[in-house]
């Protein structure tokens with residue numbers, strides 16, 4: 001059947017021109033679509049180098065996802081309260097402790113090993129830090145230290161911190177108190193993850209703990225037991241506290257190791273961890289305890305491993321840190 005019966009006569013297009021036109025059209029289309037690709041190849045931020053801005057996605061995050069290393073995870077709502085709970089919470093005069101209704105604490109006197117002293121039965125500690133405190137001070141004795149370490153402070157209530165602050169203000173003035181004593185809520189002692197050490201000699205004399213001499217071993221090795229010297233010289237601007245070689249904070253072995261190796265105070269480390277969101281590159285830490293993969297999740301939900309040995313802690317600011325034991 002002829003459909004183009006009305007075709008004008010005398011118009012003839014050579015097949016050669018048709019082929020040429022098609023080739024040109026194809027080339028034009030190719031170049032047109034190639035353009036954006038070339039733009040993408042323009043210099044951009046190298047992978048792995050991230051800013052401190054967490055990855056923000058417009059799309060809802062998938063409920064199930066795996067890490068690049070293959071750990072299957074589920075997005076889990078943990079709640080606002082959990083952001084302010086856990087071994088890694090940052091507490092200072094700017095970021096206050098949120099006092100929970102109940103806090104799990106044990107008396108150091110009742111749980112301690114025979115390697116050290118404690119001021120009295122009222123010095124309390126979180127149970128997660130109790131074993132690591134015994135291990136640190138047992139090994140201190142084991143490697144040649146003397147039995148002379150005295151734990152003089154642990155957990156503090158809001159009321160007791162208020163009492164310390166008022167006492168200092170009364171004795172030395174409000175300005176002095178503001179400079180040297182944490183305000184109620186701003187003391188890391190509220191967490192129950194802190195001990196202050198002092199010295200008690202066999203002859204009954206006592207002294208300040210300065211982390212030198214035989215005690216230098218404790219300050220140099222505490223990270224292997226999950227403890228950090230929280231306030232060090234050079235970090236005053238960040239922590240707001242002067243050098244305190246007697247104040248130890250428990251954060252867990254992988255984090256204490258990463259902080260010690262990177263010479264980071266907790267303020268810096270919490271900030272640093274934001275560079276390792278679940279969707280991006282993760283932090284790997286090799287420590288006395290094994291190898292760990294660590295990632296950060298912003299908000300009140302976090303990607304938690306479906307199986308395996310892991311811990312999750314709030315950072316007391318804006319999200320969670322997940323610590324997964326690889327081996």
Ligand SMILES: [Zn+2]
Pocket residue numbers: 153189194195196246247248
């Ligand atoms: Zn202290």
